[in-house]
Amino acid sequence: MSALRVVQAGPYSTVQDAGRFGSQRFGISPAGAADPALLAIANRLAGNAPDAAAIECTLLGDTYEVAVESLRLAVAGDVAMKIDGEAAAPWRSYRLARGQKLRIGPCRTGLRFYVAVEGGIACAPVLGSRATHVRTGIGGIEGRRLKAGDALPLAQDAVATRPELGFDPARLPPAPERLRVVLGPQDDYFTPAGIATFLGSDYAVARDADRMGCRLEGPAIEHAKGHNIISDGIPLGGIQVPGNGQPIALMRDRQTTGGYPKIACLIGPDVARLAQKRPGEAVRFAALSPAEAQEAVRAQAARLAECLAGIVPLE
Amino acid sequence: MTAPKVLAAGDAAFSIEFGDAIDPALNARVHALDRALAAAPLPGMVETVPTYRSLLVYFDPLRCDPAALREALLARTAATEGAAPAPGRLYRVPVRYGGAMGEDLEAVAAKLGLAPDELVRRHSAPEYRVYMIGFSPGLAYLGGLPAELVIPRRDDPRPAVPRGAVLMAGQQTLFYPVEMPTGFHVLGRTPVRAFDLARPEPFLLKPGDRVRFHAIGDAEYARLDAAAERGWTPEAEA
Structure with missing residues (x-):
């Protein structure tokens, strides 16, 4: 079987695409790439559609061996890498031949990076997506993290020679200082002082932050009328505040419903920015009106489109 | 009837809140709007998540004007208010109550001052409503537990109970689609798979459906469990 073989797996590498939509009403978490912009860049470098299934690595990354005649692979992220023991640069594509070995990681900044292969990772789609949701064992490779010995199925045995593509990461848009949120849907469960605490304090990413929830540690946020609501749907980036007053941002692997009040929701691009923060890093929030949020999201999409247009053949 | 809020x-995403209670009439309004949006989706909508008293509507902010969508959702909500509730489908779910598969049945019956058989009779008497599905794949939140069966959760949650476990605590009763931890009391086990990716329809229940439990013995459990392994599910009834 045509495959990319995993020689050594990092702490949390999974197959991800844009996510699994349409089944949240049945309790199925969407999953999907924690940083969709980086997934799109890796895919474009490899010659794929922006949402093709690729590998999402966390901090340390993996070692692979090419187990097909040839393949084309690209890496998006500020990450150290070696091909057959020689230092190599990320942010570009490579055509590799059978037996070549690739060591990717650790990442130098951020937390998550992407390895795309031309044609995509060809594991079977589940409910319309190849994204891995580890907690329920759905999607990707047997619904779990990658491990040494895995053979990641590929769509093709060989790829044609063509100019390789590159991306200059200096083109990435500068990140605003604060993580942007829209208050609600349950901001009425908090006192004005509680909301002022939330928007005016530093919060540190907890050690056990993961793809489901990013627990944050800082000054306790004061509730106005208890910390239980009648369970409702949890939007992407919803920030719930349980009884201890410590906020938890709910990420791609979040449970579909929950019963804690949500003081605010991160805007989409800033869910990805939070997903790139390492444990201990401090974050601070800023509230936008819905109209300002829409403006910010459109601007971000335009900048990503410019980035993708800036992916060109290497000199 | 309180006016719905679009938050x-x-x-x-928008959360359309119809009220602040667990109530069949309130829940029926959520499902009525959900059905109307499924029949004729508004531009930019991605998916909806119906829950007890609100509907979460996901949309793509790059493919629509959120302010216009908000207005359209309010109009659609107003148009569906007063719509006759859909009856949902009825599923009869067999349960092996008590014994090794329902290790808390006797203790719960004792706490409620009932004979174990009487607890089984009362738990299997009502027609439960599927208020919502959430938290894990195919997990249906059932409403309609008789008030006299309300009992607090266990002091010591169990790290895992098997798929099919029939559970009860507070005002809730449910059966597990997959193995999970629980603080609820284990009354029995059903061979019914609420969630099975091998089936063409992986999810047995939809929000708004109805469930009625009935007691079975070991032999029937074994027979239906083997059938469920091959894809059997209870027939839907009107």
Whole structure:
């Protein structure tokens, strides 16, 4: 079987695409790439559609061996890498031949990076997506993290020679200082002082932050009328505040419903920015009106489109 | 009837709240709007998540004007108010109550001052409503537990109970689609798979459906469990 073989797996590498939509009403978490912009860049470098299934690595990354005649692979992220023991640069594509070995990681900044292969990772789609949701064992490779010995199925045995593509990461848009949120849907469960605490304090990413929830540690946020609501749907980036007053941002692997009040929701691009923060890093929030949020999201999409247009053949 | 509120839930979702209670009539309004949106989706909508008293509507903010969508959702909500509730489908779910598969049945019956058989009779008497599905794949939150069966959760949650476990605590009763931890009391086990990716229809229940439990013995459990392994599910009834 045509495959990319995993020689050594990092702490949390999974197959991800844009996510699994349409089944949240049945309790199925969407999953999907924690940083969709980086997934799109890796895919474009490899010659794929922006949402093709690729590998999402966390901090340390993996070692692979090419187990097909040839393949084309690209890496998006500020990450150290070696091909057959020689230092190599990320942010570009490579055509590799059978037996070549690739060591990717650790990442130098951020937390998550992407390895795309031309044609995509060809594991079977589940409910319309190849994204891995580890907690329920759905999607990707047997619904779990990658491990040494895995053979990641590929769509093709060989790829044609063509100019390789590159991306200059200096083109990435500068990140605003604060993580942007829209208050609600349950901001009425908090006192004005509680909301002022939330928007005016530093919060540190907890050690056990993961793809489901990013627990944050800082000054306790004061509730106005208890910390239980009648369970409702949890939007992407919803920030719930349980009884201890410590906020938890709910990420791609979040449970579909929950019963804690949500003081605010991160805007989409800033869910990805939070997903790139390492444990201990401090974050601070800023509230936008819905109209300002829409403006910010459109601007971000335009900048990503410019980035993708800036992916060109290497000199 | 309180007027529904459309609340912002970030840049890509609205939460339409119909009230603040667990109530069949309130829940039916949620499902009525959900059905109307499924029949004729508004531009930019991605998916909806119906829950007890609200509907979460996901949309793509790059493919629609959220302010216009908000207005359209309010109009659609007004148009569906007063619609006759859909009856949902009825599923009869067999349960092996008590014994090794329902290790808390006797203790719960004792706490409620009932004989174990009487607890089984009362638990299997009502027609439960599927208020919502959430938290894990195919997990249906059932409403309609008789008030005299309300009992607090266990003091010591169990790290895992098997798929099919029939559970009860507070005002809730449910059966597990997959193995999970629980603080609820284990009354029995059903061979019914609420969630099975091998089936063409992986999810047995939809929000708004109805469930009725009935007691079975070991032999029937074994027979139906083997059938469920091959894809059997209870027939839907009107």
